[in-house]
Amino acid sequence: xxxxxxxxxxxxxxxxxAVTLVGILFSIVLVAVQLGLYLGASRMITANxxxxxxxxxxxxxxxxxxxxxxxxMGTRERHQALAxxxxxxxxxxxxxxxEWRKPEGGSTRVVVVGTDAEEGAVKxxxxxxxTWEDIKAPxxxxxxxxxxxxxxxxxxxxxxxxxPSRVKVGALxxxxxxxxxxxxxxxxxxxxxxxxxxxxxxxxxFHLVKVYPGQDVEQVRTSLLNRLEGAEVLTTEExxxxxxxxxxxxxxxxxxxxxxxLLGILVGTVIVxxxxxxxxxxxINEFATLRALGSSSGYIHKVILTQAGLSxxxxxxxxxxxxxxxxxxxxxxxxxxxxxxxxxAGLFTVTVFMCAISAVSAxxxxxxxxxxxxxxx
Amino acid sequence: MTRKKSATPAATESNAKxxxxxxxxxxxxxxxxxxxxxxxxxxxxxxxVPGELTLLMxxxxxxxxxxxxxxxxxxxxxSGELTVAGTKTAGLSPDELAVLRRDHIGFIFQSxxxxxxxxxxxxxRIALDVRGQKGYEAARRCEEVLREVGLGxxxxxxxxxxxxxxxxxxxxxxxxxxxxxxxxADEPTAALDGENGNAxxxxxxxxxxxxxxxxxxxxxxxxxxxxxxxxxxxxDGLIVGEERRPEGLDAPEITDLTKRRKAHA
Ligand SMILES: Nc1ncnc2c1ncn2[C@@H]1O[C@H](COP(=O)(O)OP(=O)(O)OP(=O)(O)O)[C@@H](O)[C@H]1O
Ligand SMILES: [Mg+2]
Numbered sequence: 001x002x003x004x005x006x007x008x009x010x011x012x013x014x015x016x017x018a019v020t021l022v023g024i025l026f027s028i029v030l031v032a033v034q035l036g037l038y039l040g041a042s043r044m045i046t047a048n049x050x051x052x053x054x055x056x057x058x059x060x061x062x063x064x065x066x067x068x069x070x071x072x073m074g075t076r077e078r079h080q081a082l083a084x085x086x087x088x089x090x091x092x093x094x095x096x097x098x099e100w101r102k103p104e105g106g107s108t109r110v111v112v113v114g115t116d117a118e119e120g121a122v123k124x125x126x127x128x129x130x131t132w133e134d135i136k137a138p139x140x141x142x143x144x145x146x147x148x149x150x151x152x153x154x155x156x157x158x159x160x161x162x163x164p165s166r167v168k169v170g171a172l173x174x175x176x177x178x179x180x181x182x183x184x185x186x187x188x189x190x191x192x193x194x195x196x197x198x199x200x201x202x203x204x205x206f207h208l209v210k211v212y213p214g215q216d217v218e219q220v221r222t223s224l225l226n227r228l229e230g231a232e233v234l235t236t237e238e239x240x241x242x243x244x245x246x247x248x249x250x251x252x253x254x255x256x257x258x259x260x261x262l263l264g265i266l267v268g269t270v271i272v273x274x275x276x277x278x279x280x281x282x283x284i285n286e287f288a289t290l291r292a293l294g295s296s297s298g299y300i301h302k303v304i305l306t307q308a309g310l311s312x313x314x315x316x317x318x319x320x321x322x323x324x325x326x327x328x329x330x331x332x333x334x335x336x337x338x339x340x341x342x343x344x345a346g347l348f349t350v351t352v353f354m355c356a357i358s359a360v361s362a363x364x365x366x367x368x369x370x371x372x373x374x375x376x377x
Numbered sequence: 378m379t380r381k382k383s384a385t386p387a388a389t390e391s392n393a394k395x396x397x398x399x400x401x402x403x404x405x406x407x408x409x410x411x412x413x414x415x416x417x418x419x420x421x422x423x424x425x426v427p428g429e430l431t432l433l434m435x436x437x438x439x440x441x442x443x444x445x446x447x448x449x450x451x452x453x454x455x456s457g458e459l460t461v462a463g464t465k466t467a468g469l470s471p472d473e474l475a476v477l478r479r480d481h482i483g484f485i486f487q488s489x490x491x492x493x494x495x496x497x498x499x500x501x502r503i504a505l506d507v508r509g510q511k512g513y514e515a516a517r518r519c520e521e522v523l524r525e526v527g528l529g530x531x532x533x534x535x536x537x538x539x540x541x542x543x544x545x546x547x548x549x550x551x552x553x554x555x556x557x558x559x560x561x562a563d564e565p566t567a568a569l570d571g572e573n574g575n576a577x578x579x580x581x582x583x584x585x586x587x588x589x590x591x592x593x594x595x596x597x598x599x600x601x602x603x604x605x606x607x608x609x610x611x612x613d614g615l616i617v618g619e620e621r622r623p624e625g626l627d628a629p630e631i632t633d634l635t636k637r638r639k640a641h642a
Binding site for chain 2: 285286292
């Protein structure tokens, strides 16, 4: 009967139900989009770091993110690192902003990522067309298909210029977007050096370290720090976090996204609380009657909580449908929204929590019911 | 207690016959606050015994509803003692009072107080549901009681689609479905026409006589008198008289008695 009563109370006033659902829907969509953007941005920011096959990153002191490394370290550091006990492999990686000159004129900034993939560094993520062998061909590079238009090329085989050198699109990645909006250009290490004006040098932005299986990563890190001067050594996870902090929090972008999500929760809670309260007020005589009939206060609270829960479930389903449509629609934009099962589950928890909080004012209201009002109607 | 002793000898006899299921002693109730405080009850003694339909009559504002609320453990008295089914109510928490109501008292209201969004059957079922009685057995019991009050053909109707008399009979069914020993009704016929009012009074009398419950009905309505075993009169917060239908006498006698009292006053 609790469910029946809650259900009927809810559907009794369709307009109020609509307002409640719109409130929940609004919240869910807002929170889903904000957090989805946050996730999307996070993935973009850390994609290259997460895909690198490394236990430790050796980087110039103070490098804030993947794109912020400079070109400082050379063979000396590499050999020092290789000589450190526990280190199995050290792979240099070049990451550098540079100018891409479109074939039809005009230019745009790109991030050249130079690596020798077979040595276990950053692999161009999700190669869609072509292979790493194609990138090793003379002048060849890989770019993401999303940025073809920005780069002024049409596809495989097209050429452009970076600095004085000619580059040729040899392979395409898919869905590798850049948070800085400067497309990544993947190419082998030595070509990358020449593209960024360090031809023939042994310089690198990062050295990616693999430790021997079973080695204590912390211990290796300490030894590395003792040998390398002016360098920092971070685990992949630490570098991941540092990049996120840099882009999402130093720049305020993440704060805005999370703030937006919190605002969504707040507005939704206020709307649901308001409608639930007014519904409870409308049915207050029935609750007083229940009380006179001898129901416990818990019984009445359950009716209200069930009403809140039902609103939550219906609102969540509708909100998720709309959110998924928006997520789908965002996939071809520069900043695609990400929806994961964890986020979906989290949103459900948030919705239920929101509705439960909303029920508080209604519950306080019924707690104050004087059952004596049953006689004065 | 002194006033009670001065009642007819029949009353004393009847009280002796069975133990009171509800007993109120020197009930005082102040309502409102500050300058607006009203002493709605000024020391009321009342006992209810099983198997009797008692009418509580009195002018408007005399404290009938207030007394009913206190007897039903819905209000707590300012002072005085109330015992319901052997339990003293003094010092009980609102939830403990709710349990007492749930276990021993059924209520019938002037404006029915049915749930508009629930069918007749569901309105009765909720009274068992709050007692934790659910499922098939409970549903069957509710149907049975609705049949008893003559609504076997209206189980699925919503209150909006029932006449006033039918709605009040649903309310009666709701009040008795849990087999309370006490049924309290506040002006149960006030919103009904003569025929429907009589049907409800007949039901209340049957509930008292056939089911052995103790029924107390507040009423203004002289048409309800023929159904009463006992009439208690209240004026300005005090019980001022009590009449009982002498054993074997028919209802009209009691009506006459009342008329005599009125003529007296
Ligand atoms: N909440 C309240 N605050 C102050 N006074 C009240 C309150 N409720 C009732 N009263 C007063 O208490 C007295 C008794 O009221 P009660 O409702 O018990 O009368 P009643 O006999 O049921 O009247 P009626 O026949 O009109 O229903 C009245 O004088 C009324 O004005
Ligand atoms: Mg009254």
